Amino acid sequence: xxxxxxxxxxxxxxxxxxxxxxxxxxxxxxxxxxxxxxxxxxxxxxxxxxxxxxxxxxxxxxxxxxxxxxxxxxxxxxxxxxxxxxxxxxxxxxxxxxxxxxxxxxxxxxxxxxxxxxxxxxxxxx
Amino acid sequence: xxxxxxxxxxxxxxxxxxxxxxxxxxxxxxxxxxxxxxxxxxxxxxxxxxxxxxxxxxxxxxxxxxxxxxxxxxxxxxxxxxxxxxxxxxxxxxxxxxxxxxxxxxxxxxxxxxxxxxxxxxxxxxxxxxxxxxxxxxxxxxxxxxxxxxxxxxxxxxxxxxxxxxxxxxxxxxxxxxxxxxxxxxxxxxxxxxxxxxxxxxxxxxxxxxxxxxxxxxxxxxxxxxxxxxxxxxxxxxxxxxxxxxxxxxxxxxxxxxxxxxxxxxxxxxx
Ligand SMILES: Nc1nc2c(ncn2[C@@H]2O[C@H](COP(=O)(O)OP(=O)(O)OP(=O)(O)O)[C@@H](O)[C@H]2O)c(=O)[nH]1
Ligand SMILES: [Mg+2]
Ligand SMILES: [Zn+2]
Ligand SMILES: [Zn+2]
Ligand SMILES: [Zn+2]
Numbered sequence: 222x223x224x225x226x227x228x229x230x231x232x233x234x235x236x237x238x239x240x241x242x243x244x245x246x247x248x249x250x251x252x253x254x255x256x257x258x259x260x261x262x263x264x265x266x267x268x269x270x271x272x273x274x275x276x277x278x279x280x281x282x283x284x285x286x287x288x289x290x291x292x293x294x295x296x297x298x299x300x301x302x303x304x305x306x307x308x309x310x311x312x313x314x315x316x317x318x319x320x321x322x323x324x325x326x327x328x329x330x331x332x333x334x335x336x337x338x339x340x341x342x343x344x345x346x347x
Numbered sequence: 348x349x350x351x352x353x354x355x356x357x358x359x360x361x362x363x364x365x366x367x368x369x370x371x372x373x374x375x376x377x378x379x380x381x382x383x384x385x386x387x388x389x390x391x392x393x394x395x396x397x398x399x400x401x402x403x404x405x406x407x408x409x410x411x412x413x414x415x416x417x418x419x420x421x422x423x424x425x426x427x428x429x430x431x432x433x434x435x436x437x438x439x440x441x442x443x444x445x446x447x448x449x450x451x452x453x454x455x456x457x458x459x460x461x462x463x464x465x466x467x468x469x470x471x472x473x474x475x476x477x478x479x480x481x482x483x484x485x486x487x488x489x490x491x492x493x494x495x496x497x498x499x500x501x502x503x504x505x506x507x508x509x510x511x512x513x514x515x516x517x518x519x520x521x522x523x524x525x526x527x528x529x530x531x532x533x534x535x536x537x538x539x540x541x542x543x544x545x546x547x548x549x550x551x552x553x554x555x556x557x558x559x560x561x562x563x564x565x566x567x568x569x570x571x572x573x574x575x576x577x578x579x580x581x582x583x584x585x586x587x588x589x590x591x592x593x594x595x596x597x598x599x600x601x602x603x604x605x606x607x608x609x610x611x612x613x614x615x616x617x618x
Contacts, residue, residue, distance in 0.1 A: 344383070
């Protein structure tokens with residue numbers, strides 16, 4: 222998965238939401254990341270640092286959202302575990318391995334209820 | 348693996364991750380008190396919206412659109428050469444993402460496809476807006492099948508909807524029977540898996556039963572086609588299935604009755 226592109230989207234969405242709510246500064250972002258979303262949380266953190274550090278805030282590369290990013294920024298990643306649905310038992314289950322077999326009947330689930338999330342779920346602003 | 352997605356990020360320009368995350372002004376004290384905004388914004392929402400727009404654009408042209416995914420060298424272009432040459436009502440349209448060269452696009456044109464190239468540089472996957480731009484350069488008149496050859500990569504393209512109707516993942520017999528277990532997300536997202544290079548199965552002592560069992564465990568709902576881009580084996584079955592998919596979606600009737608042409612750049616608009 223393309224962590225840099227995702228973190229650029231994260232920055233864009235955060236700025237959009239912060240401005241819409243009249244915030245002056247963004248101090249923290251909360252992200253929900255499914256364990257099946259194909260991203261590595263550590264790679265996301267690195268990519269976030271790259272995106273936040275990419276433009277020189279004092280120089281002529283000053284990004285037009287620079288005023289929102291004045292101080293230290295925390296990035297909270299909540300990893301969402303995979304939840305499958307077994308159509309035969311009509312029940313949810315958490316797979317224990319890469320093969321999503323229902324623990325009650327052994328059927329293979331082709332439907333994921335949770336685990337693909339990649340969402341900005343909160344901002345700490347002032 | 349790829350230079351832009353974090354998997355290739357070795358050194359950060361100018362110091363630690365924390366310093367970079369602080370936006371270059373780590374000394375400043377944040378303005379407090381702060382307040383918390385509860386949100387729900389998907390990071391892929393912009394791509395997904397563009398993908399939905401692409402899908403309906405393809406449908407206005409009566410096109411069945413495929414996203415073809417695999418590791419580098421599994422035979423995506425070779426399979427498309429076969430498909431383009433054998434499709435009963437040519438030409439087949441192809442949008443091909445390739446790192447630097449236009450070799451793949453030229454190979455496809457030689458095989459009778461209408462092909463446009465997306466020069467991906469160090470991008471490790473295609474995105475919906477790139478496909479939109481490439482499609483605007485394609486003359487869609489008389490065309491009913493559009494295939495998007497993604498960048499050869501088993502990780503990065505998985506989460507990006509391009510506007511396709513069907514995802515086809517290619518696995519070749521030379522890659523190892525456990526590939527589906529190592530890259531489950533991609534194979535799980537596939538509507539069909541093309542097991543390619545079966546002409547080489549014996550030479551590489553391919554363990555077919557094991558590979559099929561792994562595929563069935565990861566992607567139980569996916570259709571399987573055992574094919575060879577070298578001999579053409581299995582292509583007729585694939586084409587039958589694709590035509591069935593066209594009929595199910597009512598696309599065929601529209602494909603040859605659609606008035607407007609393409610090839611006039613991104614300013615293209617619909618009436
Ligand atoms: N023997 C044999 N060789 C094949 C087959 N399909 C592809 N090849 C060969 O495998 C090599 C790679 O094929 P390509 O079609 O370029 O693979 P690709 O997936 O498009 O590769 P990228 O675009 O670089 O990701 C070429 O040398 C092909 O001739 C096959 O079915 N049998
Ligand atoms: Mg190719
Ligand atoms: Zn069950
Ligand atoms: Zn990547
Ligand atoms: Zn059009």
